[in-house]
Amino acid sequence: MERDGRHRSLLVDSALAHLLRFEAPLAPAYGDAVGRRMVVAFLAVGIGLFFALRFGLGALSVRGLPAANLCFVVALLGAFLLAQTAFVRAPMATAGLRRFADWTRRERLYVFQVIPLAAVVFAIVFRGHLTALLEQRGPVGFVLFSVLTGLVWGFVQELLYRGWLQTELTRRFGAVAGLLAANVVFTLGPLHLDYLAGPGGVRWAGLLAVFGIGLFFGFLYRRSGNVWIPAVLHGLWPLNMS
Template sequence: MKLGYGQTSERDPGFASGWQALVATYGTAIVAFVVGIVFAYVAATAYAVFVRPPSGTTLLGISLVTLQGAAFPLVAYLYLRWRGLNRSFLRVSWPSISDLAWVVGGYVVAFGLLVAATVALQYFSVETASNQAAKTAQQAPWIIPYLIPLQFLLVGPGEELLFRGIVQGTLREHFGKWSSILLASAAFAPAHILALTGSLQAALASIAVLFVPSIVFGYVYERTGNLAAPILLHGCYNATIFTLMYVAAKYAPQGASGLLGVGFGL
């Protein structure tokens, strides 16, 4: 029995089984991407009609606003309405000193693991896919200073709201903490295939690397019990990669900034 928004019947704790929860949350993530693609197509078409044909940097900005900024929050909100839940389900509040300590720790661990994964890929000569956002930023480094704050304003909040707040939060009800982290990461990493170009093997290698920060984000969420922590961690992680990419594009050898793009997806 569903009640009004913000209320849930004690007789209706959620889905009847873990498989139903898994299908529902993965389906919600797919719907969020479909909605985002539709929003982006409409926005890009309108821009082309009323302004001019959009450039690669303009399309990147449109995708950030329509996907992480609009579609993800909208679908997350509709999911909460559908289940009769309120904001407390997401467990979000102003971060405490302890939360910030976990953010710092998670940041160090995520980058340490990313460096290890990158070294391993190079050692075994494993090809990775190109990230569209990284490629655009590499070709037009001037856009990177504008992309950095968007990691805190759109990307971190949008992706963590959907994949940690909605997906991991729902799966936790049935599978427990560690299983929900892994299952949410299994949705988060492959979802970034839309931003990758290259062979299937290269895409799979890049997706495997994306599991690294995703698991750390999910663990920090469980340890703090505050969605604001992984949001901030995600923003810092992506912003740092963009900063390093900017330095690499300006001063490092050709191709260095492309390798950095393995660590994130948009």
């Protein structure tokens, strides 16, 4: 009887996790000083360093090369970790980076059930893209310059736009306004300038797709308060891999 009760409880928690009804939704509890530093850190890393790195790689004529892409995303990740520790001066959990030991059971169930499924679905849907990358780079290059770079790049975007920006905007303006405002910046900001100022003009379909995907990631972060979850899903997105 006790075992049946645990089994039913596990099934209920799994169902609730898939409905995104997590036990600890995003609820920023830090003060104004930390919030101001978080915004400054976002502007410095997410915009200032982002453009500085792009300019530097372009000046060296290596922008777009696989090794340069990996260095680019690793530099942004390192800058986030350094800024959160030395400038924002707040625990990583304030930006959604909670220790695994602090995850709730529903969060763990969601990750262990959804992430493998998403990886399989992405591999099937984008098999042409992934096969082309594998043939172009070989197994080692594919893992290092496509899979790893894509994972880190998705992770960095979620840390900057959800972990920093959405968290602070939620604290200031509430859950709905914070989510929407952060997602507008994510969609129309420096990450997707090619959709706004490309040679063919504004690519509205692409921007709508980005907004929709970002809305899901933002909602997932809002409901869980755990940036690891959207970060891993974002990192698995095959179109991050180039």
